[in-house]
């Protein structure tokens with residue numbers, strides 16, 4: 001198939017053709033959505049030949065592929081990204097111009113697919129971008145949720161969730177293939193039979209099933225002609241399913257059955273880090289991994305490939321525990337369908353999986369009650385028991401009959417309810433287990449999985465997360481990109497360590513001036529966006545102090561609120577002279593899981609504090625709080641390039657990595673942060689003097705916890721802290737009603753699980769340093785430039801190299 005000519009005229013012709021033939025309209029009577037849809041098809045047409053070519057090469061000369069199994073992909077908008085990757089951005093802009101269309105308006109028309117909660121889903125999107133750019137064969141497998149992460153609105157300062165119907169205006173980036181639907185079974189029972197050779201055979205007799213329909217998305221590499229595939233599965237009722245019920249004569253029941261099946265891919269669970277053990281969630285997990293494994297293996301079988309060597313063709317990377325049910329599924333396929341012996345199948349399976357753990361929070365480690373798993377997937381439960389028996393035999397062989405250890409390590413937990421520990425299953429099955437930042441990987445070995453580390457020290461490794469420079473610098477910060485390219489050439493976009501060449505420019509007054517202009521430009525752009533989107537006005541001369549991430553107690557948005565309230569209180573009480581205060585706009589962006597009360601109360605508090613502070617003349621021009629609703633990738637792309645200060649203030653030992661922290665540093669914001677997650681490595685790279693460190697270290701946190709933490713003593717012992725908490729407790733931010741924020745206040749004073757009060761004084765000191773540094777414009781700018789120059793390590797291209805070397809042993813296709 002031919003690619004349209006790569007010229008403005010060629011693009012115009014293709015675009016008009018798409019408008020006519022796909023949208024059925026002429027330019028003069030087309031809507032913005034028509035134009036956006038036609039533009040998307042045009043871009044697809046340019047990428048199509050490369051996609052087909054990538055696929056053909058892989059078919060003719062199969063390379064080992066990464067099967068990235070992830071329940072979430074937080075993709076962000078596609079249009080800009082695909083235009084960038086195909087080198088068509090300028091041509092498209094000019095072509096649209098010639099048609100009298102404003103490119104920016106069409107870009108704004110795209111609804112971002114929010115098929116993830118936060119860092120974990122966005123990481124998956126960065127990784128598949130990097131693999132395509134590095135010419136590594138990869139298929140991303142996941143779920144095509146009909147409703148992604150909810151749209152957040154505020155009503156009287158409280159979060160209200162709206163469904164995210166991202167598909168309602170059509171989704172021009174996907175290709176549905178109903179003809180390749182995969183049947184997925186559930187429920188029923190198993191039967192044992194003995195064949196003519198006396199071998200026992202198990203058959204799963206399921207009692208219901210659904211159809212998984214694949215939707216393919218292009219994943220273009222950056223200017224390299226490669227287009228990998230993201231395959232997301234959508235659930236439909238199968239014919240058999242319908243017919244059975246139709247035959248029973250109940251039409252209404254049949255339609256209900258269809259809805260039941262489609263429910264499986266209906267909605268993304270909005271819990272971030274704290275899964276709810278809901279049956280539908282397990283259905284989703286099994287649904288997408290069963291489809292994905294079938295998809296890949298059926299292809300190998302068609303080719304006549306020997307599945308004993310499956311690991312030469314694929315490595316399935318388990319993105320957290322969500323896809324871990326793939327382990328017994330592969331065992332089932334090999335044993336029950338392909339006639340492998342158990343040991344033989346286990347040997348293959350162990351080579352085909354690797355597991356990434358993304359958390360340290362005990363409540364985030366998924367477990368499934370045996371009762372539920374057995375009802376939904378009876379054969380898988382049997383296989384899990386069998387895997388566990390064999391594993392525990394190895395434990396006994398290695399450590400003697402240490403029954404305490406055996407109980408600790410068992411994949412099956414007995415209390416409080418008999419259940420399957422998915423992280424343990426993944427660890428036992430995986431060829432490698434990795435954490436997502438150096439500190440996290442160490443804590444994973446020492447605290448979460450110490451027994452496993454003792455058993456298999458070689459299994460454990462670290463791969464520090466990364467972010468794609470294409471989306472988060474080149475696309476999101478075009479003015480900075482131009483400044484960088486004008487100084488060191490264009491090669492940095494897929495070789496981010498080259499940003500080092502910027503170091504000398506920190507000493508160059510001209511460059512610093514240009515950098516400040518870039519920041520000013522980005523602030524102005526942000527101001528326009530917030531005005532349009534939220535009716536929020538911000539002062540572009542302020543320091544922009546940003547905390548954007550999911551709302552979670554461990555991330556400590558409440559510590560940031562205490563800082564804001566302290567500043568406010570100090571000014572209005574006259575203890576702080578406004579003339580001595582650097583004008584500051586604090587921006588929050590955060591969604592709370594709908595059932596997470598403390599997180600929602602904190603959102604309410606932030607909004608109420610914003611209301612009072614912003615209306616108080618005594619702090620005008622000095623302190624402003626902005627909390628735009630519905631923080632998402634699209635807003636991040638505007639917010640991060642404008643930021644001066646990046647807030648990464650989790651309690652040490654709680655944030656596995658963080659990836660927002662990397663995006664800020666790479667866009668020239670300075671970090672105020674704890675010694676946690678990837679902050680540790682960011683500080684090592686950018687240098688102590690360009691990072692505002694505060695707070696307890698992880699061992700100090702552990703010590704304090706062991707000694708017994710008493711938040712009340714911090715409150716009593718610190719006038720400013722007491723003042724801030726008392727002000728909130730007094731009803732100053734709740735129209736005098738002291739009850740409204742009582743749960744937050746009493747939590748601070750009596751429990752404070754994440755020790756915000758213990759780190760408060762140190763945080764305030766660090767903020768004072770921020771304030772002093774910001775006053776020295778030149779010194780601040782130098783630090784910002786050095787942050788950029790020294791953060792090349794945090795490219796997701798580097799993360800991919802680490803995975804390839806340590807875990808996957810795949811090769812780029814030359």
Ligand code: GL7
Pocket residue numbers: 117118119120121123272273358359364436465655656657658659677
């Ligand atoms: C997370 C971690 O909380 C976060 O620190 C990490 O950067 C991210 C990607 O590795 O994974 N784990 C998790 O469950 N969610 C995350 O964002 C939702």
